[in-house]
Amino acid sequence: xxKLVGQVTPEERNxxxxxxxxxxxxxxxxxxxxxxxAELYEKLVNDMAETSSKFQKWWDKMSQKYQWESTKxxxxxxxxxxxxxxxxx
Amino acid sequence: MLQYLVIxxxxxxxxxxxxxxxxxxxxxxxxxxxxxAILFGMKENLMIQYVYPEYDLPKEYSELIESIDxxxxxxxxxxxxxxxxxxxxxxxxxxTTVADFISKQYDIAAMLSQVTRLxxxxxxxxxxxxxxxxxxxxxxxxxxxxxxxxxxxxxQSEVNILTxxxxxxxxxxxxxxxxxxxxxxxxxFYLCPAFYYDEKMGxxxxxxxxxxxxxxxxxxxxxxLQIPNPQLLKLDHxxxxxxxxxxxxxxxxxxxxxLTWDNNTPSHQQCVLAHLERNAARTLQQQLRAVxxxxxxxxxxxxxxxxxxxxxxx
Amino acid sequence: MSxxxxxxxxxxxxxxxxxxxxxxxxxxLACKYCYLVGKNEKERMPWNVAKAAIDxxxxxxxxxxxxxxxxxxxxxxxxxxxxxxxxxxxCDYIKTELFRRNHQWFNSYRFSFxxxxxxxxxxxxxxFIKKNYNHLSIGITIDGTERKHDLNRVYKNSGRxxxxxxVCNIPLWIKQFPHSATKVTISSxxxxxxxxxxxxxxxxxxxxxxxxxVFEDVWQNGDDQLFEEQLMRLADSIIERELYKxxxxxxxxxxxxKPLDCKLQNGNWCGAGRMLSIDAEGNFxxxxxxAQYSLRDKEAWIIGxxxxxxxxxxxxxxxxxxxxxxxxxxxxxxxxxxxxxxxQGENFDAAHTHTVFERSTAICKMHKARVRANNYYWNKLxxxxxxxxxxxxxxANNAHVKPxxx
Numbered sequence: 120x121x122k123l124v125g126q127v128t129p130e131e132r133n134x135x136x137x138x139x140x141x142x143x144x145x146x147x148x149x150x151x152x153x154x155x156x157a158e159l160y161e162k163l164v165n166d167m168a169e170t171s172s173k174f175q176k177w178w179d180k181m182s183q184k185y186q187w188e189s190t191k192x193x194x195x196x197x198x199x200x201x202x203x204x205x206x207x208x
Numbered sequence: 209m210l211q212y213l214v215i216x217x218x219x220x221x222x223x224x225x226x227x228x229x230x231x232x233x234x235x236x237x238x239x240x241x242x243x244x245a246i247l248f249g250m251k252e253n254l255m256i257q258y259v260y261p262e263y264d265l266p267k268e269y270s271e272l273i274e275s276i277d278x279x280x281x282x283x284x285x286x287x288x289x290x291x292x293x294x295x296x297x298x299x300x301x302x303x304t305t306v307a308d309f310i311s312k313q314y315d316i317a318a319m320l321s322q323v324t325r326l327x328x329x330x331x332x333x334x335x336x337x338x339x340x341x342x343x344x345x346x347x348x349x350x351x352x353x354x355x356x357x358x359x360x361x362x363x364q365s366e367v368n369i370l371t372x373x374x375x376x377x378x379x380x381x382x383x384x385x386x387x388x389x390x391x392x393x394x395x396x397f398y399l400c401p402a403f404y405y406d407e408k409m410g411x412x413x414x415x416x417x418x419x420x421x422x423x424x425x426x427x428x429x430x431x432x433l434q435i436p437n438p439q440l441l442k443l444d445h446x447x448x449x450x451x452x453x454x455x456x457x458x459x460x461x462x463x464x465x466x467l468t469w470d471n472n473t474p475s476h477q478q479c480v481l482a483h484l485e486r487n488a489a490r491t492l493q494q495q496l497r498a499v500x501x502x503x504x505x506x507x508x509x510x511x512x513x514x515x516x517x518x519x520x521x522x
Numbered sequence: 523m524s525x526x527x528x529x530x531x532x533x534x535x536x537x538x539x540x541x542x543x544x545x546x547x548x549x550x551l552a553c554k555y556c557y558l559v560g561k562n563e564k565e566r567m568p569w570n571v572a573k574a575a576i577d578x579x580x581x582x583x584x585x586x587x588x589x590x591x592x593x594x595x596x597x598x599x600x601x602x603x604x605x606x607x608x609x610x611x612x613c614d615y616i617k618t619e620l621f622r623r624n625h626q627w628f629n630s631y632r633f634s635f636x637x638x639x640x641x642x643x644x645x646x647x648x649x650f651i652k653k654n655y656n657h658l659s660i661g662i663t664i665d666g667t668e669r670k671h672d673l674n675r676v677y678k679n680s681g682r683x684x685x686x687x688x689v690c691n692i693p694l695w696i697k698q699f700p701h702s703a704t705k706v707t708i709s710s711x712x713x714x715x716x717x718x719x720x721x722x723x724x725x726x727x728x729x730x731x732x733x734x735x736v737f738e739d740v741w742q743n744g745d746d747q748l749f750e751e752q753l754m755r756l757a758d759s760i761i762e763r764e765l766y767k768x769x770x771x772x773x774x775x776x777x778x779x780k781p782l783d784c785k786l787q788n789g790n791w792c793g794a795g796r797m798l799s800i801d802a803e804g805n806f807x808x809x810x811x812x813a814q815y816s817l818r819d820k821e822a823w824i825i826g827x828x829x830x831x832x833x834x835x836x837x838x839x840x841x842x843x844x845x846x847x848x849x850x851x852x853x854x855x856x857x858x859x860x861x862x863x864x865x866q867g868e869n870f871d872a873a874h875t876h877t878v879f880e881r882s883t884a885i886c887k888m889h890k891a892r893v894r895a896n897n898y899y900w901n902k903l904x905x906x907x908x909x910x911x912x913x914x915x916x917x918a919n920n921a922h923v924k925p926x927x928x
Binding site: 137143152162 | 618
């Protein structure tokens, strides 16, 4: 079930969209990079950690700022087109 | 509107603009063709400009040539392919390279005192590089200093790339196919002599890759002028040029086609050269005004050399 | 909520650089309306050419021509999936290089394909999809009903229709990419099947049908009337069955068929020149339509190559194009100008001189017929909504629908 619980600004949307895209990019890159390519592999691993951390921080910061409704097992989703935030259970 | 008919009297007629004449074999226009050409010019109310070869024409041509008002390029207007200090003429054309224009700037400046009007035409404008901008500016500045001194001495020296912009209030370009048309010795019309040279040299017109052709003519004396897409030769159909105020720019249709493949679109080189000249004219204007001399309407300061770079603002 | 389904937004439209690899000029099909007149089996892109092209592009990150926030790497043929091994290698290299170079496009790229769908379900293609799923945009071309599809989309050797080999892959495609759209092409011969074909595609579960008449001068006397009749029948069916709520068809656009101002609405229709297309030889083009295999009469408009780079003089005409400069007076003064499309490549190919500034008007009567049917559609739809008491709500929800041209 999806419920509209808020909206962020386009600038805030751009931040999370870039992180979302980066995370997807890193995940798909991880499928082809192996530890043989040590330098790039290490860069990838570090970047994945860093991007995940930034990703979580964005949600923490925004939920703090906007005080969106939450539930125990639910999670928030963003619609990149409309900047709307949904609570999904 | 057509105003001029350029008649190439021979295949080896002098080159007087950007394009070199690569044709080495004489091919004199026939008397019959010349007669028809003159008649065409009379009926269309066109001023005739004969372009002469270096050799003397047979006597029988003189009477015909003199039967109508005209200008003789290569005779009345001398064409120089190198810098010369011995020229004395009313109007002279100097065809030079970018490199020579830069390296011989003092000699060229000296020519200004020997002619009333010097038309400088770069034979290799397409090879101009942005790295030469400062050197070109410097050469223009040398010319400008000479013009200033001559005018201070009451000598109305003119050089197309500097002083034309002072008096122009709108675009005044080469006008190939629009204000003038060229008739070649073969009795066919071309936008300008350069298109005839390309045809004769077999350079592809890029129109049909199945049957490559170098055909460039836009009509003949029998059937008249048939210029395809004539609107694209006019200023209002040139998106970059119609917003530009380098009014003296040649806006060479042949160079446009050669470098951008579209008749109505100037190359980066053409735009930059014209703007360097425009800006030099602005400086000259300020200097002329400072000494109380007339220098036309104010040329505004701009911060670009190629209108393409600021096209979104227009 | 009551809505009229709008067309999907194009991903990062205007913010994305579009780079097209012509990976092959071969295709299993020989579609009768195909503008690719020079298809062949020989010109397949070698890996070293693809790699050099990518290196050139990424080496010029700061060049104004590549200063876009996002990139769409487009793969075209012929049939691009014939070269799935090469494509897979190219995509792997792009991903790795974007990441290695800390290129901004790593945060914003797509791999885009327009395929005939014949080998969509093959293991190689499916493995590729799994590997790159989040960055893919894949369009399968299915032209409508079997008889409409097979009228044009036939195998090159046997002449057999390809419908059955494509339609079997549609469920998998829709499952993987539920928001995908198909592209339908209309030529003279298939006008009678427009109505049934669009409805058929909706029936297959394709919610967005992008459909256009070919730009070439193929239209016969009476085609416009027949076209108008078909679109009106389609309008009737969409409205009567309320299909407008969940399906869209690009034929119907509320902002189409209005006069346009030469100052305020003077943009060019197409992105040629802003795109970059690369062929097997390593030549660059302003759009694939300017490569030799796309041109009937004109010589290819090559703007550079992987060795010498881009000759920027050769893209100046494209980047200075505007609507009115390239249009004939009849188009400038046209009362129903908005929504009338053109293809810069076809304009060039059909032009009387070597120019991109001469707009072909071959499509004129078809556009006018479309406008009449489009007006009929919206008048009928709004009347129905009025009678159903839903008009205000629909109009409010539909207010954000973008005009077709600005």
